[in-house]
Amino acid sequence: MKTETTLGRGPNDPGLANPSRRSILIGSAGAMAAVSLLGFSRLSAAEEPKSLPDYAAWKERSALIVHSTNTMETQRGAIGKGVITASDRLFVRNNLPAPPASVTDNPDAWEVRVEGVKNPRTLTVGELKSMGVTTVASVLQCSGNGRAFFPHGASGTQWSVGAAGCVMWTGVPLRDVVDALGGAADGARYITGTGGESLPDGVDPKSIMVERSIPTRALDSALLAWEMNDEPLTHTHGGPLRLVVPGYYGVNNVKYVKQIALTENQTDAKIQASGYRVRDVGKKGAPDQPSMWEMNVKSWVTSPLESGQKGRNMIYGVAFGGTVALDKVEVSTDGGKNWKPARFLGPDLGPYAWRPFVMAADLGPGEHRIVSRATDMEGNSQPEGRIDNERGYGHNGWSDHGVTVTVG
């Protein structure tokens, strides 16, 4: 593994003395290689040093695993102990090539069409900014985060745990926009957002366009966001305007959003009709299968990842409940035989944010299987195993997400 041997500093890295971070990053790269050796992902691709694509060149390369031009995940050890994920470490997953950077040159001029309301209109971002504003901390997570742990070789990017981050979104509550345009049209059951990517000729637009429908219950939390972590939303992450649906899987957070429609039915675009559907291995996607909407309760350890010290160790991780606030996180250092409560670290930024956690543990010499298990306020808890499904979606089993730490 040569990819991660140097640790560059991104613009958001204060450069504080942290001798362990370098080894953590190298360790997690090694862990990915180990996963590859088990056949979960292709080793040769993981080994290949890749530079960041132009549209994401500003990101912190050493904090990311670059799977492809459109898919980059955060190194497991690069998630810190503060609540908010630095923008330059946040994962990237684009379903289509990003538009040119010039799309964010004049963000206030970007237009979004709003349909399915009493008074349909086209609004600019500049107009949206005077209609209302809110800021929300929310976990953004790809539906396939954890896909690498599925043994059946699910197609798609072999994400480990890094297709997730917790960021601050600022924008107008979608409900404010709908209310300003006279309210929802009769019979509206879904919010359908359409991305502004340009599509190539020769392909049925419906087959590749990013157009997602989510239930109108999300009107309570959805926003049209123009800032992420206090900076104008970059085109890397969907700027100038992104539909953000707190607690919902990443795909529903439509980038470069150019139309919002309140609709009676879900869109028939492939990404909705048969994509992002949970079904048994070997089955085709279909509209009657569960869609990847609300995220489930999940957690994972972020440190230590490979080696610990004899005696007292601080075990860190992150946990979240999707749309439901977290109740507790427990940690086991013996593979799930005995559990102890972990302590939440840092401020509670609301139900959609994740909670960093910490637990002190005395470790003796040898190997320790460290696992974490989160429970939300409704009593939903991470299962031990995985629920096998064709595309490797929604994995929150605590066993696969554990780490084996050696104490010398």
Place this chain on the structure above:
Amino acid sequence: MAAGLSLALQTAHADNESGREIFTELAQPSCTICHTLADAGSSGTIGPNLDELRPNRDQVIRAVTSGVGVMPAFEESLSEAQIQAVADYVVSVTSPK
């Protein structure tokens, strides 16, 4: 023996040719619209750059047969033999020399 080997090489060559044809012409929509593959002269950017991804045979067969992400399934428009041929072609032109 020599004749057999020569025949096998010819067959492999023929498969590669037809794999290329499937990639550039027969598959609809054409693989070239979405994928970059130097050997096929394509520079699509919708799907992964295959020169970089260097997928293995099973990955190509699975993706072409069932689709993946926004990629459509081709199992109804291409035969199993054609899917295998295009997989062999992609692997052969992206494997390290």
